[in-house]
Amino acid sequence: MNNLSLADEKTKIQVRGLDFFYxxxxxxxxxxMTIPEKRIxxxxxxxxxxxxxxxxxxxxIYxxxxKQEAKGEVIxxxxxxxxxxxxxxxLRSHVGMVFQKPVPFPMSIYDNIAYAVRHHEKLSRREMEERVEEALRGAALWDEVKDKLKQSAQSLSG
Structure with missing residues (x-):
C-alpha cells in the first residue's frame, strides 16, 4: 500500500479559479482542484x-x-x-475523451472525419478524400453518406 500523502505526490493537473460560461x-x-499523477x-x-x-x-473541446468560454487556469x-x-x-495528444454518447463536431461529415488527420498529417486534397472514404467504408457508412459529405454531421441520426 502506498503511504504517500497527496502533498507528497506529483501533480498532473492543477485547476485554479476556473469559471466556465455557456x-x-x-x-x-x-x-x-489538484489531480495527482498516476492515481485514479x-x-x-x-x-x-x-x-x-x-x-x-x-x-x-468547448x-x-x-459562446463557450473558460477563465482561470488548468495547469x-x-x-x-x-x-x-x-x-x-x-493538448489533444495528452488529453482525450471517450463519450458515453458520441456527438459529432458542429461541421460537415467530411470535416468530422478529416479533423484529426489534418492535425497530424499534411495530405493532398486527393489523399484526404481517399482517407475519408477509407474511414467511412471501414465503419460501413460510405454508401449511406457518400452523397452527403458536405452536410452537417449533426444531421445524422442514431
Missing part, C-alpha cells in the same frame, strides 16, 4: 453539477462551439492549457 451563464464557479481520480456529484463540463475543459505538466497560445494539437 452563452454568458456561468456553469462552473471558482473551481480549484473520481469526479462525482449530482446530475447537472458540471462534471462533464469540467472534463470538456480539460481538453478544450472551443469548437460558439497540465506545468503549462496552462487555457493560455491563448497553447497548442491544441499538443
Amino acid at each position: 452563452n454568458g451563464h456561468r456553469s462552473l464557479k471558482s473551481v480549484d 481520480t473520481a469526479i462525482i456529484g449530482p446530475s447537472g453539477c458540471g462534471k462533464s463540463t469540467l472534463l470538456r475543459v480539460f481538453n478544450r 472551443s469548437m462551439y460558439p 497540465l505538466n506545468g503549462e496552462n492549457i487555457l493560455a491563448p497560445g497553447y497548442s491544441m494539437n499538443r
Whole structure:
C-alpha cells in the first residue's frame, strides 16, 4: 500500500479559479482542484453539477462551439492549457475523451472525419478524400453518406 500523502505526490493537473460560461451563464464557479499523477481520480456529484463540463475543459473541446468560454487556469505538466497560445494539437495528444454518447463536431461529415488527420498529417486534397472514404467504408457508412459529405454531421441520426 502506498503511504504517500497527496502533498507528497506529483501533480498532473492543477485547476485554479476556473469559471466556465455557456452563452454568458456561468456553469462552473471558482473551481480549484489538484489531480495527482498516476492515481485514479473520481469526479462525482449530482446530475447537472458540471462534471462533464469540467472534463470538456480539460481538453478544450468547448472551443469548437460558439459562446463557450473558460477563465482561470488548468495547469497540465506545468503549462496552462487555457493560455491563448497553447497548442491544441499538443493538448489533444495528452488529453482525450471517450463519450458515453458520441456527438459529432458542429461541421460537415467530411470535416468530422478529416479533423484529426489534418492535425497530424499534411495530405493532398486527393489523399484526404481517399482517407475519408477509407474511414467511412471501414465503419460501413460510405454508401449511406457518400452523397452527403458536405452536410452537417449533426444531421445524422442514431
